[in-house]
Amino acid sequence: MKSKRDLFAVLVLALAVIVLTACETQTVEVEVTRVVDVTATPMAVTFHEAAAIEEMTSPHQCKPLATLPTTFSQPWRLGFINPNLAHPFFGEWSGAMKTAAEFYGVEFFESDAAGDYATEPDLLETLLLNDLSIVGAHGPNVYEGLALRALDEGIQFIGIDNGPSEYTPIVYGIPDGIAGMRGAELLVEGVRQRMQEDWAGRELFFIELTHGGIPACVTRTGSAASTFQEAMELDDDHVLMADLTTGRSAEDMVNDTMTANPDGVFAMIPCWDGLGIGPYNAVAEAGNEADVMLVTLGGDEPPAKFLKTRPMGYYGFIEFQPYCEGWGWVEVALATLEGLPFETYQVRKAITQETVDQRYAELYESE
């Protein structure tokens, strides 16, 4: 009897939930219609100046991606699912997004996936409760579902470093092809020096350290591999790939490659800094540091600190300027909401052992 009473209570609860939820009308129109009062005295629209933003974002000196008005047509509410606030790179995004939202006078809501991309769909459900105008996330395997869910709610999705999707027209983030190419150009510079010195006459291999499940990585390191191969005139047998989707660690894959080619020397580019620094340290630990040369992609504080120690084979990194990337996301989101044009994000800085001290001082010792 008690069991039947429980079931009855649950069914009543279920019915109430369905009725309550169904009764709520949903807005399906995405388009925002602007009503212009032609009889009113036209108000002068003022815009934020680029110089002011560069000063505001000092020492990063971010170049604004859009010219935004000082007053928006609506009180926009932005939401973003940060993949991992504890990670220095993504932490920089977060700090920049909050500061940018405050600077532009809009509300910003943030969730933290704490390194677990699979939780992002659930986090989105909570974030959407804040009546957002636009939402974004970085989630290589889940972003298309997030974009579709955002569309269901009648809002746009702007991801970072995800890659293209048919559910969102805007692809924002690191220009992966260019970033990979610049990384390879930097690596070529270092390798050519070594080939005239201690690597003269040695067999050169290139190792692409990537994650096949992340489209941005495939483009980024793929571009690096083809640029390096062409510049150094390597045949296909000397261009190798270590892909994390095989389930093996980058350290093991690099170690196996070096063991299989004991007379070789190895140039490496990873999709992100840690993916290259880990295997580099493992190689150094094994006493083979002289046989590798590394250029990484990303460039937040940990790789900069590591480069300052002048590791023999760590030539440098391409700095993605995560602070500016995060700041730019806010600008692109606001420009999209206001119907204004915006520029693509650019990767500008290549940091080497010669320049790292100055750059480190600018970014991390200026306060």
Next chain:
Amino acid sequence: MASDVGTNRVGSAMTGQVGRERRKRIVQFLLDNGLFIAFVLELILFAVAAPDLFIRSRTLEAILRLSGPAGIVLASYTITLISGQIDLSTAQVGGMASLMFAAVFQLLAWPLGVALALTVVLTIAVGLLSSYLIQQGIPSFVSTLAVGVVSGGIGYLIINLTKQPGMIRLVRPPLRDIANFEVFNVPFVIPLMFIAYAIGWVVLNQTRFGAHIYALGGNPAAAALNGINAVRIARIVLVINAVITGMAGILIAGRQLAAQPGVEGLGQSLTAALFAGVALSGGSGKIERTLIGLLFLSTLTIGLGILNVSAPVRQLINGLAFVIAILLDSIRQQLATR
């Protein structure tokens, strides 16, 4: 004088016994109704802390959206647990099924029915493997743990064989339309979850099979003496659980537009069931209460998100919820054996 002392001793002993009985009744009451009380308190707490965001039908919808696919699995998981089996393979079986389905439906572009049928066959095989291992005398949590590893391996194998980058995009119609289908503005997964519970309730409470499940979970030896075929029941229960988990995995993949080796969100089943009073050792528990357990956990997730509680603290609270659920189960066991 001596008789007075004797009377006092008897009196105080009786008072002590009455006190113990009262305490036991209170503990029993709290164990029976604690989940409902905790759920109501949780609702009040979040409603007071964030009235503008929490007291809305939209929040309720978000809680139910979160519960949907996991709730469908929990219905069959509860039956499995009551029968005395602990299935630790749900996340991997869900992932494997979604990958199998995605490979056939998305990459080979075979008809939806064929993809579903092949996936069902695979999940049946997984359920049969679990029950075979249990039949060999291996505890269910070890057997299903091993089968979970095998299922995860099959998932990765599908990815490798199809040369996909760590996942399979699942965007071919009409799956995404089905996965995101709404009935009167309500995602269909929500009524589907309630239907799953209704079926589960009928099976457990109105059928001979349900009675056998309780008997088997409560005392396998006594059940065997009464002619209940324990192997057959365990096999049916594990196979049904694997199939339903597989279907939920496809549903989740359809909503996320990507099939991946592990399915997040199916791991809450054990916590929700223990919260609801389903014994870890089997034989007792009510399926309708596990729904409240699930809603309690989903509300916790949404509520903590609304209050912007940081990720490590959220993780800690979820961990504590699991610890409390295990403790409650232990207290129930102790009371039952007294």
